[in-house]
Amino acid sequence: MFSPTHEIAEKNINIIIVDDEREACSNLSHLLLTYVDTRICIKGTACNTTEAEAMIRAYQPDAVFLDIEMPGEDAFHFLDRLKPLHFEIIFVSAYDEYAVKAFRLNAIDYILKPIDIHELCNAVKKLEEKRHFRRIASEWPPQAPNKVKPNQITLRNHMQIEIVDFKDLLYIEANGNYSRVFFQSGNTARSIMMSHSIAEYEELLPDTLFYRIHKSYLVNCRYIRKILKEENPVILLDNKYRLPVGRRRYKDLLFYLKNNNFPDV
Known part of the structure; x- marks a missing residue:
């Protein structure tokens, strides 16, 4: 007992x-x-x-x-x-x-x-x-949960709640057991800190659109504008963000982009 x-x-x-x-x-x-x-x-x-x-x-x-x-x-x-x-x-x-x-x-x-x-x-x-x-x-109106579609994600912290289309997610940055999610809201880029690890988002988001370019970064590949093969490779995301690419992930990233029909970068 x-x-x-x-x-x-x-x-x-x-x-x-x-x-x-x-x-x-x-x-x-x-x-x-x-x-x-x-x-x-x-x-x-x-x-x-x-x-x-x-x-x-x-x-x-x-x-x-x-x-x-x-x-x-x-x-x-x-x-x-x-x-x-x-x-x-x-x-x-x-x-x-x-x-x-x-x-x-x-x-x-x-x-x-x-x-x-x-x-x-x-x-x-x-x-x-x-x-x-x-x-x-x-406390939300009863119909609110029904507004979340299969291609959307709900982002919540102690200050805000956002329902964001997958296509409007820019990238996710690891922060220990937390993650900062960057997304487009109209013509403005915003971010929200979430109490979930980047591994959880990698499991959740479709692998036909999102790729883990680095242990600390998961990106929406539709926003990749250029890949710079420097001593340490980086990508230019949405012409605003320079994000590092893990050395061991560089070739796999190129293969992924080619096989998922993303434009040449």
């Missing part, structure tokens, strides 16, 4: 921790309550998916901190069985090979063990932003 932990009434971010090692559950609980956010309320900890499922149904948490490799049933099978999900997911794992699969589930973050306090704080910050955006979205 699962064991609910101590609850403090004034805390309002309700979470559940799932890890097959009780010591790991206790350690994460301690870090969250001591170093991260005083509003966190740990509704309980579970050491297997059976306990976790009962706890989720009982407490309806805002988020679940979830280990991946557990006996009996791993996290991905567990989440697939629970769909549709009504909580956010933050994965906590000793293995990094599941990161892409995790983000395809729209996970808030993927934290590697041993847990780094800075990364844990960033994950909770992303969780808070997501909850904030959900509240904003709930």
